[in-house]
Amino acid sequence: MSDGGSIPDLISLTQIPSNMIQSIETDLLEPVVFNQGSSTQDGFCRFTLQNKGFLHSHSKLFMSVEAGTGVNSGFFNPHTGVGQVIKKAVLKIGNKTLNEVTQWNALFGAKSTLIKNENNVEREFYTTGRFMNHGFRYNAGSDTRADLYGLDNGYEYTGTDLRIPKWAEMDVDEKASSPTFSIDLSDLFPFLKVNQLPLYMINEPINIELTFFPTAGDRIQVDNDGGDATGSESLIRRSDLKFCADYVFYNGAGDEMERFKNANQDMSFSFVDYRLIETTVSQTNLSSGIIRNLGMANRMVPRVITALANTALDEVYILPASSNAIAPLLTAGVPGAIKYNIRYNDRFEFSSDVDNTARLFSILTDSEGVPFITREEYSHQKNMITTDTLNNKQQRSNLEGTFFYLGTKLTGGRVGQRGLELHLSGGFPASATTMRNFAEYLRVARLTNGYFEVFNA
Numbered sequence: 001m002s003d004g005g006s007i008p009d010l011i012s013l014t015q016i017p018s019n020m021i022q023s024i025e026t027d028l029l030e031p032v033v034f035n036q037g038s039s040t041q042d043g044f045c046r047f048t049l050q051n052k053g054f055l056h057s058h059s060k061l062f063m064s065v066e067a068g069t070g071v072n073s074g075f076f077n078p079h080t081g082v083g084q085v086i087k088k089a090v091l092k093i094g095n096k097t098l099n100e101v102t103q104w105n106a107l108f109g110a111k112s113t114l115i116k117n118e119n120n121v122e123r124e125f126y127t128t129g130r131f132m133n134h135g136f137r138y139n140a141g142s143d144t145r146a147d148l149y150g151l152d153n154g155y156e157y158t159g160t161d162l163r164i165p166k167w168a169e170m171d172v173d174e175k176a177s178s179p180t181f182s183i184d185l186s187d188l189f190p191f192l193k194v195n196q197l198p199l200y201m202i203n204e205p206i207n208i209e210l211t212f213f214p215t216a217g218d219r220i221q222v223d224n225d226g227g228d229a230t231g232s233e234s235l236i237r238r239s240d241l242k243f244c245a246d247y248v249f250y251n252g253a254g255d256e257m258e259r260f261k262n263a264n265q266d267m268s269f270s271f272v273d274y275r276l277i278e279t280t281v282s283q284t285n286l287s288s289g290i291i292r293n294l295g296m297a298n299r300m301v302p303r304v305i306t307a308l309a310n311t312a313l314d315e316v317y318i319l320p321a322s323s324n325a326i327a328p329l330l331t332a333g334v335p336g337a338i339k340y341n342i343r344y345n346d347r348f349e350f351s352s353d354v355d356n357t358a359r360l361f362s363i364l365t366d367s368e369g370v371p372f373i374t375r376e377e378y379s380h381q382k383n384m385i386t387t388d389t390l391n392n393k394q395q396r397s398n399l400e401g402t403f404f405y406l407g408t409k410l411t412g413g414r415v416g417q418r419g420l421e422l423h424l425s426g427g428f429p430a431s432a433t434t435m436r437n438f439a440e441y442l443r444v445a446r447l448t449n450g451y452f453e454v455f456n457a
Contacts, residue, residue, distance in 0.1 A: 021251040025053065029243040036215065039233055042087060043212030045241065051199045051206070053247035057192040060182040061210075064240035065219055067170035067178070068232025073223035073391060074170035078151060080323045081129025082181035083108045085219050085236070087322075088211035089188045093452045094204030098445060099189040102276040105213075106436050108187065109323045110305050110405050113371035121154050129168065129181045134374065137386045149374070150386035150395050160388040170220055170234070180240050191271040191445075199247065201261050203450030208243065212236065213322070217315050224316045225392035269445040270457065272302070277437040281308070286432070289339065289425030297419040300442040300457045303367050304342060306406040306422065312431035318390055318398040321434070327357075327404035328426040330380045336427030343421040345412045353423065357381070360406060367407035377403040 029047050037043030049055065063082050067074040076082050084105055091099040101107055112130060121133035135152025139145045155165055170178050186192040188208075199206060213219055215233040222228040250256055277294045286308075294304070307325035314320060328336030339353035340360060354360055357379040364371060376382045380401040387396050422437060442457035 023249045023251060024056065025247045025249065027245045027247070029245055031241060031243075034238060034241065036235055036238075037212055039214055039216035039231075041214060043215070043236065045210050045212075047208040047243040049199060049206040049208070049245055050247070051202055053200055053249045055185075055192075055197040055199050055206075056246035056248050057184075057186040057196060059185040059246045060244040061185070061188070062180055062182050062240060062242045062244060064178045064180040064237040065170060066175045066235050066237050067172040067220065068216070068229070068234045069172060070229025071220075071222050071232050071234070072169075072171045072173065073164070073226055073228055074220040074234065075164040075168060075223075075391065076129040076181070077221050077319050077323055078129075078131045078153070078390075079319055080105055080109050080112055081124065081131075083112075083128065083130075083183060083187075084320060084323055085212055086183070086188075086210055087213050090207075090209040090211075091189045091191065092207045092209065093202060096452050096454050098452070098454060099191045099271075099273055101189075101274050103278065103322070103436060104188070105322045106307065106309070107274055107276075107305070107438050109325070110307065110368070110407075110438070111187070113373050113403060113405065114369050115372065117372050121152060125153060125168070127182055129179070132372075137388060148384055148386040150388050151390055151399075157388060161392060162388065162390050164391055172232075175237075178237060178240075180237075182244075190273060191269070193271075195269050195271060196248070198261075198447070200257065201264075201447065201450060202452065204452060218320065218322065220315065221318065221320065221391075222315050223391045223393075230316060264447075266446070266448045269447070271443055271445065272440050273443050274438045274440055277439065279435045279437075280433060281435050282433065283428060283430040286424070286426055286428045289423070292422045292424070292435070292437070293418075294420040294422055294437050294439055296415050296439050296441060297417050298456075299415055300413075301410055301415050301420065301439050302442065303407060303409045303440045304420065304422075305368070305438040305440075306340075306424070307404070307436050308428055308432040309434040309436060310402070310429065310431045311433045313402075316393075318393050318395070319402050324402040325404045326429060326432045327379050327401035328428050329401075331427065335379050335381060338426035339424070340406060340426075341423040342408055342410070343423060344410070344419065345416045346418075347412060348423075349408060349410060349412070363409075364405055364407040367409040368405075371403070371405070373403040376400045379404060 031045040033046040035044045089104045117133040125131040131153045133152045136146035137148040219234040310326040311321045335357045341353045342349045385396040445454045
């Protein structure tokens with residue numbers, strides 16, 4: 001993608017091997033389509049980008065939500081922050097879909113576990129609303145011993161209750177003070193994790209389409225024990241919903257961008273996308289074992305993420321149904337029975353079913369990276385989360401066993417015609433009724449004379 005080595009690669013998100021002046025032009029875009037949704041219907045918005053410069057992968061979506069009637073202490077859950085509002089994210093070029101992630105919030109939750117605790121409390125709390133950070137809860141009358149740990153958002157506990165600071169809460173009586181948070185464009189679309197879009201080289205419209213959860217029960221958490229009403233409609237503040245698009249221009253001798261365009265009339269991008277396979281399950285099915293075909297035949301699938309959602313968790317808990325991954329129940333202090341494996345190309349990924357939670361955590365680490373979650377949050381074990389509260393919600397009962405993500409890096413190459421088969425059984429709670437599987441697969445986009453085509457690798 002260079003002309004005799006004289007034209008640097010301006011697409012890959014790596015260091016450019018030459019001295020170039022970089023200028024950034026920022027546009028604050030309004031949605032060209034906006035639908036608030038209702039208590040039972042999803043909301044929707046669309047942004048259209050200008051065909052100029054390179055789209056910076058850390059461009060931001062700004063969003064604010066107003067509390068509904070009777071809500072004075074609404075807040076975004078600490079795991080996904082403002083991301084809990086978004087249900088689906090689609091990046092389109094012309095009539096071609098580059099990235100499409102359904103149940104985006106659930107995938108965002110799995111990826112959010114990889115953020116360091118200190119980054120959450122020191123940065124993410126103020127930018128995205130996430131603050132899954134842990135701190136010691138020192139014993140009463142002692143400054144040297146701490147038998148328990150709990151959430152730490154940088155503020156002091158009031159007795160045994162940790163409060164969301166006023167600036168981060170949503171109050172129906174102070175709608176104008178509702179906090180505005182942001183989401184990185186690269187978090188919405190995996191394509192932009194490794195590539196920049198050369199918008200000035202594209203002759204088709206570029207659209208970002210977002211689907212929002214219904215207005216009642218899904219967009220924020222409420223302090224019902226503190227008197228907040230439940231079931232109220234939380235509306236996205238239209239005046240604060242904006243896309244901050246950063247367009248990057250490179251200026252060396254003066255014509256590098258034009259020479260880059262002329263030298264790359266036919267270029268390809270490799271990237272990943274995620275396909276959701278969602279299934280309704282029951283406690284009986286899970287106890288006896290389920291075999292779920294995940295499809296993905298003839299595709300390159302590097303990894304699969306699986307999570308069972310406790311659908312009984314709603315707006316009155318710390319984590320809603322869209323952001324939790326429930327673990328098997330404890331039996332006499334021991335994690336419930338579980339067996340996990342994936343079969344494809346006439347072989348199992350593991351020679352025998354994995355039935356140990358420590359081994360499952362190790363496999364998750366090998367696949368996704370180190371998740372910054374505790375043993376009790378992952379598999380219920382140890383009883384070391386404090387019984388102190390967050391906005392009147394007990395932390396132990398709300399957080400234990402709610403981060404049980406199963407992740408596997410597949411090693412068998414391209415998936416055959418029979419697709420992937422998930423084999424799973426375990427003693428999960430009766431309210432674990434939704435199973436979500438995200439299959440990561442490789443795709444290729446080709447830009448030829450200003451027009452895109454997208455196909456599977």
